Amino acid sequence: MAEVNRTEYSARNAAVGMAAKVLCILFGYATRIVFVRMFASDLVGVNGLLHNALFAFALPMLGIDTALVYAMYAPVSRGDVPRQQALLRLYRRVYLVFAAGIAAAGAALYPFLPMLIGRSVEGLGGIYALFLAAVVCSYLWAAPGLVFLVYQRNYVNEILIAVGLLAQNVLQIAVLLLTRNYYLFLAMNGACTLARNLWISRKCRREYPMLFPAEAPRLPKADRQGILRDIRAMLVHKIGMVIINSTDNLILTAMFSLTAVARYANYYLILGSAEEVLHRGIAGITASVGNVGVTEDSAFVGRIFRVSVFAAFWVYATAVSVLFAVLRGFIALSFGADYVLPQSLTAVICLNLYLNGIRNATLVFRDALGLFRYDRWKTVVEALVNLGVSILLARWLGMVGVFLGTTVSIVLISIWVEPLILYKKYLKTPVLPYFTRFLAYLVSAVAAAALTWFLCRSMPEGALGLLLSLPICLTAPTALLLLLWHRSEEFRVLWGIALPYLKRPVTRLRGGAAKDGEEAGRDG
Numbered sequence: 001m002a003e004v005n006r007t008e009y010s011a012r013n014a015a016v017g018m019a020a021k022v023l024c025i026l027f028g029y030a031t032r033i034v035f036v037r038m039f040a041s042d043l044v045g046v047n048g049l050l051h052n053a054l055f056a057f058a059l060p061m062l063g064i065d066t067a068l069v070y071a072m073y074a075p076v077s078r079g080d081v082p083r084q085q086a087l088l089r090l091y092r093r094v095y096l097v098f099a100a101g102i103a104a105a106g107a108a109l110y111p112f113l114p115m116l117i118g119r120s121v122e123g124l125g126g127i128y129a130l131f132l133a134a135v136v137c138s139y140l141w142a143a144p145g146l147v148f149l150v151y152q153r154n155y156v157n158e159i160l161i162a163v164g165l166l167a168q169n170v171l172q173i174a175v176l177l178l179t180r181n182y183y184l185f186l187a188m189n190g191a192c193t194l195a196r197n198l199w200i201s202r203k204c205r206r207e208y209p210m211l212f213p214a215e216a217p218r219l220p221k222a223d224r225q226g227i228l229r230d231i232r233a234m235l236v237h238k239i240g241m242v243i244i245n246s247t248d249n250l251i252l253t254a255m256f257s258l259t260a261v262a263r264y265a266n267y268y269l270i271l272g273s274a275e276e277v278l279h280r281g282i283a284g285i286t287a288s289v290g291n292v293g294v295t296e297d298s299a300f301v302g303r304i305f306r307v308s309v310f311a312a313f314w315v316y317a318t319a320v321s322v323l324f325a326v327l328r329g330f331i332a333l334s335f336g337a338d339y340v341l342p343q344s345l346t347a348v349i350c351l352n353l354y355l356n357g358i359r360n361a362t363l364v365f366r367d368a369l370g371l372f373r374y375d376r377w378k379t380v381v382e383a384l385v386n387l388g389v390s391i392l393l394a395r396w397l398g399m400v401g402v403f404l405g406t407t408v409s410i411v412l413i414s415i416w417v418e419p420l421i422l423y424k425k426y427l428k429t430p431v432l433p434y435f436t437r438f439l440a441y442l443v444s445a446v447a448a449a450a451l452t453w454f455l456c457r458s459m460p461e462g463a464l465g466l467l468l469s470l471p472i473c474l475t476a477p478t479a480l481l482l483l484l485w486h487r488s489e490e491f492r493v494l495w496g497i498a499l500p501y502l503k504r505p506v507t508r509l510r511g512g513a514a515k516d517g518e519e520a521g522r523d524g
Contacts, residue, residue: 020162025273027169029334032269034176035185036262036335043182046127048265049249054106054131068094070370071227072150081210082217089216090224091143094231099139106132126183134190141197144204147211157200164196233373240379244406247387251402255394263339264399266331267346271353274323278315279360301365302427308361309437310490314481316357317445321452321477324350326469333463341399348403354445355410358438362418374421378413385409444484448477 036044068091075083110128148156168188175184205212219227252260324346332340366372390405397404416435423431455472459465485491 020158022277024162024165025277027166028273029269031169031172033334034173036266038176038180039182044265045259045261048261048268049253050128050131054135068227069146069150070230070368072146076150084211085213085216086219088143088211090219090227091146095139095143099136103132103136127186130183130186130190134193137190137194140194141201144201147204147208156203160200160203161196164192164199168192230370230373233376236376237372237379240383243383244386244409247390248402248406251390251394252399256399260399263341266335266339267327267341267349270327270330271323271349274319275353275357278319278357298427302429305361305365305427307490307493308365309358310488311494312358312361313441313445316354317448317481318477320350320354320445321449322473324449325452325456325473326466329461329466332461333466345400345403348400348407350449352403352406352410355407355415358441359414359418362422366418366422369426371421371425374425375417378417382409382413385412444481448480451480452476
């Protein structure tokens with residue numbers, strides 16, 4: 001029965017997370033269109049630069065919640081309420097410390113902004129302060145939300161976050177249309193983030209009152225030190241990722257222009273949004289993996305991992321195939337032809353999306369099983385390689401070189417270090433079969449993207465072309481992947497998991513029809 005519950009929770013978390021994110025993206029996309037068409041490209045570029053640089057330090061991105069949630073899996077599985085109370089007490093304090101630290105670090109960074117941006121921007125101090133305030137607000141009253149995650153009910157968080165973000169986007173669009181006030185537009189971000197955290201906190205306290213006593217017990221000192229050690233390890237990972245994600249925009253600003261940043265920001269909006277939706281699907285299994293890690297053996301975990309990697313491959317290969325085929329046309333239709341980038345750059349960005357996506361399954365297992373300490377310096381090395389190679393290639397290849405630097409850093413470091421740690425420290429089996437399958441997946445993904453692009457390239461420009469490309473995008477990559485992988489064990493397992501969910505609507509319809517027939521018979 002427990003296994004059924006884990007599957008149900010994973011499916012619900014993944015499905016709700018993806019659906020909620022799609023809604024948020026649609027509203028965020030509408031907000032972006034209004035914003036881009038109202039303000040000059042330089043301001044659009046500054047907005048994209050600060051958003052990518054600062055919001056990488058927001059709570060959902062920084063990842064300290066991963067280390068905190070890991071410590072709660074065991075007490076939740078044992079029903080140890082006092083220890084859960086003590087952990088939540090510690091977590092509230094940790095979040096406050098981080099909020100204060102980020103506010104102080106952000107203030108210290110302010111004098112260097114003109115040098116990073118490369119030019120003076122009117123009102124930069126106020127813009128920066130509002131961005132920083134929104135990041136700090138993400139930490140306030142945020143700890144209770146971890147309870148839904150560790151109890152495998154993260155879909156509750158996702159629904160509340162989605163409703164809050166939808167309200168925020170509606171308010172921001174209204175502000176833009178009614179006042180054209182950029183500062184008020186930014187202020188809505190922090191205010192809505194704070195309100196959303198308070199809402200989630202209140203609901204969590206109402207549903208799990210036993211975890212929030214008037215006076216919670218304290219953790220023993222040794223336990224606190226262990227958790228803080230895990231937080232430091234995760235911070236090293238995430239700070240390295242912040243550097244990787246921020247350097248592309250900084251290099252574009254320094255070596256090209258704010259206009260280049262503005263053009264890339266639109267691509268980042270679409271690709272980043274797609275990545276967030278797909279990541280919700282993979283991350284939906286995190287709590288279940290953590291639960292399995294404390295209740296099952298490593299062989300069972302290994303089988304789940306292989307199926308998860310296959311699922312990530314299938315989802316990201318399909319998504320990248322669609323994006324590579326239609327992204328340039330979609331950007332031109334939405335933001336104008338001036339914001340379209342070369343197809344070669346689109347190819348590199350899509351490749352990076354796929355590589356990072358296929359890594360997500362490994363990272364989910366690494367984090368849920370508490371293995372993030374072993375490769376904590378890997379991300380820092382990756383960030384340095386990314387920075388150096390991106391600058392070097394940008395001099396030779398232009399904007400494409402900036403993103404190829406990211407590709408090189410992923411291939412040289414992350415792709416092999418992360419699974420190596422998982423196999424060596426936990427699964428205790430040879431890692432070579434994983435790499436063999438990884439290469440086969442990569443070739444299949446490239447073939448699917450090339451096929452979809454080839455079939456769509458003759459379509460006319462504009463909305464008609466995108467509409468005509470839709471059936472091709474929905475069928476071509478799926479058909480090719482089915483042809484290549486339908487006989488694999490991983491596909492059979494996934495199909496066995498998915499089939500009951502696919503049958504449910506049919507069963508309900510048949511049940512409804514049968515019921516109607518019975519009632520008609522009785523009436524007759």
